[in-house]
Amino acid sequence: MDTQNPSAPPRAQSRITGKNHPRRRDHDRPGGVVHDNTRHTTRFTVIGNHLAQHPELSGLAIGLAVHIQSLPTGARADIKTLAARFPEGPTRIAAALRELETHGYLRRTRERTPGGRIVTRTTSCNQPGRQHSDDTRALVPPAAPKRPPHPPRKLLPAVPQPAYPSPALLQTATDLLTRLRHHDPRLLISTTDTEHLAPGVAAWLERNLAPTAVQHALTTDLPPEPLRRPAALLAHRLTAQLPPPPPFRTPEASPAVRHPLRNCDNCDRAFRGPEPGTCRACTPAGRFPGTPHGSEADPAG
Numbered sequence: 001m002d003t004q005n006p007s008a009p010p011r012a013q014s015r016i017t018g019k020n021h022p023r024r025r026d027h028d029r030p031g032g033v034v035h036d037n038t039r040h041t042t043r044f045t046v047i048g049n050h051l052a053q054h055p056e057l058s059g060l061a062i063g064l065a066v067h068i069q070s071l072p073t074g075a076r077a078d079i080k081t082l083a084a085r086f087p088e089g090p091t092r093i094a095a096a097l098r099e100l101e102t103h104g105y106l107r108r109t110r111e112r113t114p115g116g117r118i119v120t121r122t123t124s125c126n127q128p129g130r131q132h133s134d135d136t137r138a139l140v141p142p143a144a145p146k147r148p149p150h151p152p153r154k155l156l157p158a159v160p161q162p163a164y165p166s167p168a169l170l171q172t173a174t175d176l177l178t179r180l181r182h183h184d185p186r187l188l189i190s191t192t193d194t195e196h197l198a199p200g201v202a203a204w205l206e207r208n209l210a211p212t213a214v215q216h217a218l219t220t221d222l223p224p225e226p227l228r229r230p231a232a233l234l235a236h237r238l239t240a241q242l243p244p245p246p247p248f249r250t251p252e253a254s255p256a257v258r259h260p261l262r263n264c265d266n267c268d269r270a271f272r273g274p275e276p277g278t279c280r281a282c283t284p285a286g287r288f289p290g291t292p293h294g295s296e297a298d299p300a301g
Contacts, residue, residue, distance in 0.1 A: 045070040048127065057103060060088060061096040065105050068124045077122045104128025156193065157235040159200025160242050173201035176211050177234075183219045186227045193231035200238035208246045217241055 047066055054062060067085075068077050079097065083090040100106035107123040162169060177194050180187040189197070204214045218237055227233060259272040264279035271279040 046126075051105065051126075054103070057099055058096060060092060061099040064093065064096050065100050065124070068106070068122070069126055071124075077124075078120060154229075154232075156196050156231055157239060159197055159235050159238045160203035161199050162202040162206045164206065165199060165202055169202045169205060170198050172205060172211065173198040176201055176215060180215065180219060180234075183215070184222060186222070187219065187230050187234070189231045189234070197231060197234055197238065200235065203242065204238065207243055209243065 045066070047069065051057075051062060051065055057065075064082065064086075067082075071077060079090050079094050082093045082097075086093065088096075097106060097108075101108065105125050105128055107125065109121050109123075110118055111121050112118055174194055177189065177197055180189075201214055204217075205211065218234055222233075259274050261270050262273050262276050263270055264282055265276070266278050266282040269279045269281070277283070
């Protein structure tokens with residue numbers, strides 16, 4: 001019977017797979033990262049491996065995402081601020097921010113503040129695709145209420161039009177309307193309203209009215225309360241109080257032409273005629289030289 005060696009184990013002892021120590025195997029490898037970790041207790045940010053090891057994001061985009069997630073709420077994270085913080089220029093930073101927006105790690109929206117300014121609000125998402133918590137929604141200020149649109153401006157009433165709107169007449173009408181505010185500050189009207197009312201004033205001036213008379217008609221008996229639409233009031237007065245045109249006058253006939261006295265070249269008798277010559281007695285058929293055909297010169301005396 002063979003004698004067993006008591007110093008040798010009866011069989012090779014296999015190591016349990018679950019109790020293998022990977023660190024011992026890692027030391028046998030020539031390369032690879034070795035972690036020397038210390039547990040953080042203050043000033044740290046939890047970053048998911050889905051971001052830190054993202055297969056499609058650039059290194060700059062991952063670094064900016066980590067930096068933005070570490071910022072306190074309300075800190076600026078626009079392109080200008082990030083370009084001043086990091087050596088990369090605005091172009092590369094803008095491209096990295098677009099990467100983060102594409103993969104859901106960043107949302108940038110333009111909102112109007114209660115003061116009327118347009119600002120860009122940046123929202124950092126540490127887990128894209130997850131629903132927002134109530135606390136996160138509470139940090140987002142509500143959008144400013146939309147103001148109702150202004151009602152369209154009412155058109156001014158039509159005004160009379162002059163028969164011959166010459167530039168000089170329209171300029172006189174414009175100057176008259178501009179001076180109305182010196183008589184009553186409530187009659188201060190815009191340039192557009194002045195251009196609309198000027199033909200109506202020109203129609204008054206065209207009817208042989210002096211500018212002072214037109215001004216008196218527009219500024220007398222104004223209501224005591226503030227004028228909401230002074231141009232509309234002036235347009236109403238120009239139309240409602242338009243005076244009638246002046247009466248037509250038949251032009252007076254021009255007086256007959258009285259020629260000067262002249263002496264006849266033949267008999268030295270005085271006669272009236274347009275040119276020197278002979279008198280009626282010395283002229284055949286009584287026609288004087290130089291007179292229109294068919295007309296006769298009056299004899300003197």
